[in-house]
Amino acid sequence: MVAKKFLSLILGTVVLSTSILVGCGDSKNTADSSKNNLNIGVVQLVEHPALDSAFKGFKEGLESKGFKDGENIHLDFKNAAGDIPTAQTIANDFASSKKDLILAIATPAAQASFNATKDIPILATAVTDHAKAGLVNSMEKPETNVTGTSDMLPIDKQFDLMKKLIPNSKKVGILYNTSEANSEVQLENAKNEASKHNLEIVERGISSSNDVSQALSSIISKVDVVYTLTDNIIASSMPLISSMCLEKNIPIIGGEKAHVESGALATDGIDYYELGFQTALMAVEIINGEKPQDMPIERLKETKLTINEDVAKKMNIQIPEDLKDKAIMIKGGVN
Known part of the structure; x- marks a missing residue:
């Protein structure tokens, strides 16, 4: 036709x-x-x-x-x-x-x-x-x-980046949408990859944007870093998530570039x-x-490394020179 x-x-x-x-x-x-x-x-x-x-x-x-x-x-x-x-x-x-x-x-x-x-x-x-x-x-x-x-996210690259930027990270907080198949797939992939990087996943399920604040509050004191999935609820809630994490000095590795523009520290994700x-x-x-x-x-065969230098500065995180050389360095997303 x-x-x-x-x-x-x-x-x-x-x-x-x-x-x-x-x-x-x-x-x-x-x-x-x-x-x-x-x-x-x-x-x-x-x-x-x-x-x-x-x-x-x-x-x-x-x-x-x-x-x-x-x-x-x-x-x-x-x-x-x-x-x-x-x-x-x-x-x-x-x-x-x-x-x-x-x-x-x-x-x-x-x-x-x-x-x-x-x-x-x-x-x-x-x-x-x-x-x-x-x-x-x-x-x-x-x-x-x-x-x-x-x-599909390159979870291995994201966790490699996490270890380079936050070397002492051990516990990773993840919010996921219990009603969206793609969110559950990403969570499972993260769990499978975590042990290879000496990481432990601390997860909380959400079903709407109204759940985000309470779910994040319940884990934020228990984790060293938050990883945001490319989930539609998460994407829509990034300003809230980044604000809460910045307040507690918990860095975010984002699932994609828009998360970094909204206050995540960095991503090695798709465009x-x-x-x-x-x-x-x-x-x-x-x-x-x-x-x-x-x-x-x-x-997509290629990923893009994006780092938010304003977030790094606010959290006093030093960006290795080799990452700076190949990253897209952006500003913003910090209140």
């Missing part, structure tokens, strides 16, 4: 599109009224820097391949504001309106989209483990209408903009005729 529409895009540049293509709407002032439009539904679970960056990367990745919103594609963006039933309603609407492709940003958004349709191609990004989330049969061969990109960009390249493959069921889930 998508490949056929892509062919129509090409033909539309040569002959009058009005004589060849079926229109997507009746208002000439909107992108989806253009008769050579691909219509892509985008459902994002919640607004926070990581997911926003993923969507920006997706949009600009498409532009890099000649697909521009409002010209030859229409991106119908919807934000569920953190509400899973709303995400399901959005996904159902996309399915009933027969979008050509759905981009789902975050695990619950992807699960909602998969619940809504088994026919429309779905690209799921900012999802840690598509298989454990029930979206695909395996990461190597999905065998469903879903493929996409994983934000969600790049993740979204890579997802866009997969979208182009689908437009050109590839089937999601045959496309392995992709991961």
Whole structure:
């Protein structure tokens, strides 16, 4: 279906599109009224820097391949504001309106989209483990209408960084979302890796942002450092988490760059903009005729070391020169 529409895009540049293509709407002032439009539904679970960056990367990745919103594609963006039933309603609407492709940003958004349709191609990004989330049969061969990109964290690199910056750290505090599969996968990976670094994980489960303050308060005096997962509740609560940790002089190793911008000490993690960009390249493959069921889930090959020098200064943490030389040094996130 998508490949056929892509062919129509090409033909539309040569002959009058009005004589060849079926229109997507009746208002000439909107992108989806253009008769050579691909219509892509985008459902994002919640607004926070990581997911926003993923969507920006997706949009600009498409532009890099000649697909521009409002010209030859229409991106119908919807934000569920953190509400899973709303995400399901959005996904159902996309399915009933027969979008050509759905981009789902975050695990619950992807699960909602998969619940809504088994026919429309779905690209799921900012999802840690598509298989454990029930979206695909395996990461190597999905065998469903879903493929996409994983934000699986390089836990070994993060713990290596932790030991370099906070050498005496032994107990690591982790908050995780008990209702989100990707959070539980990351916690399990952290536990498996911890013993290799002589670390002990102290965990607390949360189910909403309202739980964060109490959960963190219950462990903050028992840990040497906090590690923040790429969890949607955690991401939305980073200003609170960083403020509480700074007050107690407990450093944070963040799951990704946006956490560091919000007051974590450092990360050696993925860049969600790049993740979204890579997802866009997969979208182009689908437009050109590839089937999601045959496309392995992709991961970023490179991580980015980011260090917040304001946080380091406030906590009197010395940054080794070899880390400074290769890190992106940023400021901010400190009250």
